[in-house]
Amino acid sequence: MDLALLAGTWISAVAQSRRQHRKRHPARLVTPSGMNASRSESSKLVAPEKLVPMSSLGSTGWWLVRFVPLLLVIIYAFWPTLVWAESTWRSEPDYSHGYLVPLLAGLLLANRSETFPGVRRRPSYWGVSLIILAILMRFASRLLYMDFLDGYAILPLIAGIVWVMLGPAAMRWSLPAIGFLFFMIPLPYQAETLLSWKLQGVATGLSTAILRVLGQPAVSEAHVIWIADQRLMVEQACSGLRIFIGVAALACFWAASIQRSWWDRLVLLLSVVPLAIFVNAMRIVAVGLLYQWVGSEGKRALIHDWTGYCMIPAAFGLLWLLKCYWQAVYRPVEQATARDFVHGLS
Template sequence: MIAACDLSLSWKAVLSVSAILTCAIAYAWWPTLSWAERAWRLEPDYSHGYLILPLACVLLWLRKDTFPGLRERCEPVGLLLIALSIAMRIAGRMLYMDFLDGYSLIPLVAGLVWFLFGLPALKWATPAIVFLILLVPLPYRFETGLSWELQGVATGLSTTFLRVLGLPAISEGHTIWVGENQLMVAEACSGMRIFVGMIALAAFWAATVKRCWADRLVLLAAAIPLALLVNAVRITVTGVLYGWFPAGSARQIIHDWSGYLMIPLAAAMLWGLKAYWEKLYRPLEVQTAGEALKRAGDPITKVGHS
């Protein structure tokens, strides 16, 4: 009875400290959080940001059975990560690097978990904490360069697919000519949104599946070519339909709906790959001799009785 009371009090103490620290962090990092939320709201490439925190909580919930429990005392070593986070935030403000300011949230959360719950709890929460990286928009220069490269890949793949379908497709820069129809692969059509979204979805699934690290890396690596393929298929279908419907209003509908449908298509393809890989490489079952005999009906015992 006393142990239960002590445990209840310790949980209350930890929850109270956590609530106070959460309020303090929200106040101190509010400009950073507002900057990230503005990107989620205004930039379609980062609209998935609203889902990252709930999904991180889902990851923790799915791993609740392996939670190592509370420590008897706080671990001051966690303050080193908190100090690193503060240094990153100061550097981000001084150098006008919003992304560095945003990434400072990761060591901050990790340091708090380490300080309050201990190193075993930090290891337990690492998948969810690392997943929070997807909250932060990419650095502008990196995003611009990546988008430019994705435009080029999308243009090349789509031109090849159109030619395979028997259409006279020629690419000039980021423009595809299909007969007399001009198809512009603009920055908005680079596939950046599906690229980032697929990586986020693959990271979530990789963290939830009970597989080895090699299988999880395969799932993460597969998200990149699948995102490129889905975007190229979208542009190819758009190019084909543009030839059938030359009217401006019809083309706008085709453009919009092809963008809507590529998201569930990409998710379905990634899920199909995940299911196929799990079926192809099933984990080995390790059994003791006693378990094997029990599953077989213990034939030795039966023979002895007979």
């Protein structure tokens, strides 16, 4: 008993002496310049820079004076590329959604305005690296005759300007909207051809299988479906590329808009490929069945066109139902602490 009492007294005395020593001699940190700094001073050295709202640095008109000239310079520099992209939107049905992409990107920024982190008081010159990357991409597009690369250079250029003027936090906040602009640039010809070819083959095989399930004597040969003695050609325009790109753009927009976990967003994005293939296959099946009842070429052309018009809304509707179902089944779990439990009892 005496030994335990002596040990406890000795431990308390040692602890008290250490506390007194810390008060008299606070911890010091040697900085690269060789100067000593206390712990409180060192924490100030490594503390992140405080961000401020945009309104504290100037009025809306002041920001417009800064950004509008930059926007005009970008439009002037990329005018040939923008004209090429607009002509593709107008002439190619697969890219007719390009007119809506900038508007949806702006809507995406508006939806995320409540989470805007703020801006830096000083320019962030690390963003110049992205601007240099955009310039190099433009040079490569001219040397290699790749127009699509010139279009994709807009993305790092905008990200670099935001990084320089507003800071890295604002750049990360705007990345979903900047990345969404990817869908307004037409795909490279080689990638478009390869993707269309693959989608044609998958759509042909799946449509043939569905027709057989429905009791039709369907046989596929390359990209041709034979239903009895009728020949149904799955052309490149019917490959489903338009619906694939449109559904992918909508899925990315929803994934960036909803306040869900990364797993929920990943499920939404991964559903694009099977959903687009399924809807396109159902269109081919509908055309094949209706062609057996209609022999007029004019009526067949009308059936072909109208089934194509209904394909995009049907795909969007299925994607919306999938999103609603996933949000209803897998709801986010609210985490409660012991303090919340105590307040709830009181």
